[in-house]
Amino acid sequence: MKRVFIGLAVIAALILGTALYATHTTRASDHQDSPVTVGRPGADITDPYIFPAPDNPNNVVIAMDVHPLIPSGQGPTTYFDPGVIYQMNFDGVNENQMTPSTHITQTFEIQFTAGTPGSNQPIMVYGPGHPTVSGNQTQLLALTGQGAINQSFTAGHMKIFAGAREDPFFFDLAQFYKILPDRDMGNSAPSCLPKIGNGTCPQGFNNPGMDFLKGFNVLSLIIEMPRADLVAGCGGPKIAYWVTTNTSSGT
Amino acid sequence: MNMQIVFRSIAAASVAAFALAACGGGGSGSAAAPNPPTNGGASGPSTALGNGPFLQLDRLNRPAVSELFATFAQHQKNNTDTPDDDVAILKPEIISFTENVAGRSSAIATVLGTVLTPDVQIVDMNGTSSSCIGTAPGTCNNYLGIETGGATQLPKGLKPFGGRALTDDIIDTSLMATFGPVIPALGLAPEDNKESDGRADASYPSGHRPDLVSDHVSWQTAPKHFTTTFPYFGAPQ
Known part of the structure; x- marks a missing residue:
């Protein structure tokens, strides 16, 4: 049933072009992962990335994605939530450790906010800098740059893009939920793992899977x-x- | 991607450090001067947010960790707490899922819970590994490269950068660690012979165990449209 529901939602999004966010109850990676984030998609984080810059070995690319499941064709008309502080957090780790200590708190950070939604929505950048508040609270650092949505700009040493992109995450979520239904919102049906294979559960993932x-x-x-x-x-x-x-x- | 082979190749010397997540401080060190603001054109911020403090609504690091190991009902708690809370709150969830749902041994479950908390991505700015953009699936990976002492790093021979690249198949890596032979192969816990990796097994009606170690989706088969120039993420669809 879940797969049917997901399929219908996708069809609704692709064909009707409707904003399915309010009614679409699913999540991948970290898409739509709690009632609070479902209620505020502009604050709903889907994926963080940090990787070596493809064009310069001295640079790093740092990214965070928000606002899950923007239907095809609606990226350019979807805007950041002007009431949200988007924050990238960093903390130094002991050089000799492979895993971090149990005490991790942000000691360095970069923040974004967005102005009035629209085709030229202002994007403000704060930091990088050392926070005055840490833990699960924050305050804005000094403003270091400003640009507009969907247009690359620079702030200090930073090259920045803030706007719509193809969701880079890939996962056969529909099959995953068939195997583990209680990972999904609104579904408390327990997984039948590790009894999988007894005829009541899917026999694992399909090959090939479907993103x-x-x-x-x-x-x-x-x-x-x-x-x-x-x-x-x-x-x-x-x-x-x-x-x-x-x-x-x-x- | 053949993570099984990748994981099997880890050096035994790294095992002890890999298993021991505790100790030391995560402090900021000398706190050298941050990137100086040089954008003289910026005026006052076009926002009416006020001075705060602002309260955390969502938190994320390793996608799939929370999704796989925690039930939906647990998510808001993990979203609003901090990495410092992960050992107390997230780690037991990882252990419980791995042992009670995935059916693995308590030793394997404990190793997974230890490795994956606190839930942050570790990077090494001295790493020499690449962005992986443009590489074939299964040939290049940065995800968990630091946490596993280079076990997940591809190609071999490069100093791991870690973190997460656009092409990294984090789902397969997570599934392989949970349902596959990774942890025993690393020597981190005894083999429990409870893998769900599609292997032949006459005790299953199908004659083989379920395949839970890969969702069989890669960035290439999805497909995703990453670019070699900034901003690297594919154009909106």
Whole structure:
């Protein structure tokens, strides 16, 4: 049934072009992963990335995606939530450790906010810098640059793009939910693993699988900047990275 | 992607450090001067957010960790707490799922819970591995490269950067670690012979175990349209 429901939702999105966010109850990676984030898609993080810059070995690319499941064709008319602080968090990690210590808190960060929604929605950049508040609260750092949605711009040493992109995540979510139904919102049916194979559960994934995110878009915040700036800010080359969204109310 | 072979190749010397997540401080160190603001054209921010403090609504690092190991009902708690809370809150969820749902041994479950918490991505800015963009599936990977002491790094011979590249098949890596032979192969826990990796097994009606170690979707088969120039993420569809 879940697969049927998902299939219908996809069809609705692709053919009717409707915004299926409010009624579409599914999530992948971290898409739509709680009632709170479902209610505020502009604050709903889907995926973080950090990888070596393809065009310059001295640079790093840092990104976070939000606003899951933007239907095909609607990327350019979907905007960031002006009430949200989008934050990339960093903390230095002991050089000799492969895994971080149990104490990780942001000691360096980059933030974004967005102005009035529209085709030239302003995008503000704050930091990188050291936070005055840490843990699960934040305050804005000093403003370091401003641009507009869907147009690359620079802020300090940072090259920035903030806007609609193809959802880069790939996953056969429909089959995953058939195997583990209680991972999905609104479904408390227990998994029948490890009894899988007894005839009541799917026999694992299909080969080939099908990317559930195909055709969907997200809003991406993408930075390319010198690795040296992160090393300096974090006190060393080994760094923990995670992303958060914040609002004045926490909802 | 053939993560089984990848994982099997880990050096034994890295095992002890891999299993021990605790110790040391995660401090910021010397706190050198941050990237100086040089955008003189920026005026006041076009936002009316006020001064805060602002409250965390969502948090994410390793996608698939929360999704696979935690039930939906658990997510808002993980979204609003901090990495410092992961050992107390997320780790037991990982262990419980791996042991009770995936059916693995408690030793394997404990190793997974230890490795995957706190839920942050680790990168090494001295790493020499590439962005992987443009490479064939299964030939290039950065995901968990630091946390596993290079076991997941592809191609071999490069100093892992870690983090997560656009092409990294994080789902297959997570599935292989949970349902596959990775942890025993690394010598981190005894073999429990409870893999769900599609192997022949006469005790199953189908004659083989279910295939839960890959969803058989890659960036290439999806397909995704990554680019070699900034911003690298594919244009909206």
